[in-house]
Amino acid sequence: MRGRDPEEEHRAATPLELLFDLTFVVAVAQASVQLHHALAEGHPGAGVATYAAVFFAIWWAWMNFTWFASAYDTDDVPYRLLTLLQMAGVLVLAAGVPAVFRDGDFTVVVIGYVIMRLALVTQWLRSAAEHPQGRGAALRYAAGITVVQAGWIARLWAPDAWAWGTFVVLAAAELAVPAWAECGRRTNWHPGHIAERYGLFTIIVLGEVILGSLAAVQTAVTDHGLSTPVLLLAVGGLLLVFALWWICFTGGDARLPTLRTALTWGYGHYLVFAALAAIGSGMEAALDAVEHHGHVSTRGAGLAIAVPVVIVLGVLGLLHRITATGAMGHVLMVLPGVLVVSALGFGAPALGIGGAVLGMGLAVSATLAANLFAVRHHGADVR
Incomplete structure (x- = not known):
């Protein structure tokens, strides 16, 4: 895992990436269906807010996999198995979407999300070990993602009054990780x-x-x-x-x-x-x-x-x-x-x-x- 060439010609999505995307079809469909139910029941405000939170988890996990794969896709056995783990995570997340809309219960969504994110941490640690030129950024990614995942897990025990405030803080922290990790040498995404x-x-x-x-x-x-x-x-x-x-x-x-x-x-x-x-x-x-x-x-x-x-x-x-x-x-x-x-x-x-x-x-x-x-x-x- 030494980094792909960002100038590589004819670079295209791989069959594994396409299969990975198909799991997100389920998650997007769940979010859309639940938003429709909220609108039909006359709760547009709560429905849109919950939809925005759930979709953030879906999109952010997809985006991070996509940019990592663009830079470090080796398509070997360890890479494929860790991708399989991320696919399992998004299906777990999708299964938890109805509970978020119905009861505000993020437990299953967080479990699925953390599975995906920690699988990506493992990928970053592998790239740090095998790609010395990108080691600094890889380690910053791994550390930043891990710390934020601890925050998502701790949020499950936060008082209800803190629910949206802690969500905004942790989402902002997720968004800040790439900006911090890439502050030195940029990863080789295409x-x-x-x-x-x-x-x-x-x-x-x-x-x-x-x-x-x-x-x-x-x-x-x-x-x-x-x-x-x-x-x-x-x-x-x-x-x-x-x-x-x-x-x-x-x-x-x-x-x-x-x-x-x-x-x-x-x-x-x-x-x-x-x-x-x-x-x-x-x-x-x-x-x-x-x-x-x-x-x-x-x-x-x-x-x-x-x-x-x-x-x-x-x-x-x-x-x-x-x-x-x-x-x-x-x-x-x-x-x-x-x-x-x-x-x-x-x-x-x-x-x-x-x-x-x-x-x-x-x-x-x-x-x-x-x-x-x-x-x-x-x-x-x-x-």
Whole structure:
């Protein structure tokens, strides 16, 4: 384990990485389903907060594995077995997600999370032993991760009143570890490989949106037949997903010349991934509103879709501008799309939830088209 070449040509995701990602499909699906239930039961505030916490655990474990693998993937027997242990950890975490939403009980989630993180600590210790040039960073990673895991375990016995405060502190500590560990010699992660891995996770999340939406549409059609609102929701939702996919995959690989840029780009995708997955929950809540199930209002359902779409547009606009890639770095062309989508969310009672979602799909498509036109005809001058 001496470090991969960051200039390696034709570096691509391995079959093991793809299998690893499939375990995260389960965890993302659990989080999305539970968020939908919280919205349907009329608890959007608590549901969103819990969803954000659970998704942080999912995303952070995935992200740390991905960046480590980009630098040190040996694909030998010890590496594969430790990856298997991390896969087991994410499945344990996924099994504990319902208890977090139902009772605020993080016990099983923490157990699964700590399994994944300590498996990665073992990988870092191996790299420290076998790659002298990167030993300092590897040992800092191992030490930092271990200390924070002790904090997560201790948090299980903290008073309920400290629950969210301790979560924020420990999450901030997790985010600080890479910045501290990489302060000297940067690990040999591969920019092109990292960009591909993030793209693959985006596909996974969008796939969850499509799957959840399809299941909800199918249930609605089976129960009451195909109505105009359901048809508009299905068409608008598909258009929305396709337009967001197009936005995510415009431009080439992200340019990450400095540690600060790399961390901003990597961390910023937490909001992108979490918001994309939440769109699926919003689509299911919208179908609940059409079928008069649960306690979600038409405006609430519209905002359950509009808010995550706005987050995706805003964050990708910022990240595309920072990395000088992609089409969404034109602030004056992203802002109208954000405003229109927000207005459609608030105006869902007047337009009907189906019309509002179709309008969101058209608004995001128009935002994409305007930005692509600007890139083609004006280039960086409009940024």
